[in-house]
Amino acid sequence: MVREIKPHGPLPSQVQLAYLEDELAAFIHFGPNTFYNQEWGTGQEDPERFNPTQLDAREWVRVLKETGFKKLILVVKHHDGFVLYPTAHTDYSVKVSPWRRGRLAP
Structure with missing residues (x-):
């Protein structure tokens, strides 16, 4: 005799x-x-x-795609407090670095 297993708790949505x-x-x-x-x-x-003058984010994406990754999450503020975008909330961000304007796309 095989018993039907019923879900316990909420089921994930199709998106989840x-x-x-x-x-x-x-x-x-x-x-x-x-x-x-x-x-x-x-x-x-x-x-x-x-001042990441040799940064090649496209290379990051290419390597991740080649190795099977489907998502990339850039942590823009980590435990050290440095923020990767110019913000009015702290001076510890790119706004006080040589990279404050980033790099224009070719």
């Missing part, structure tokens, strides 16, 4: 299921600590050193 089926998502943490060659930032790193 589709999200889960994508499986791989990459989180990119990128900030001043990169230019100090350290894994974890402390919030004491000088934002003047944040």
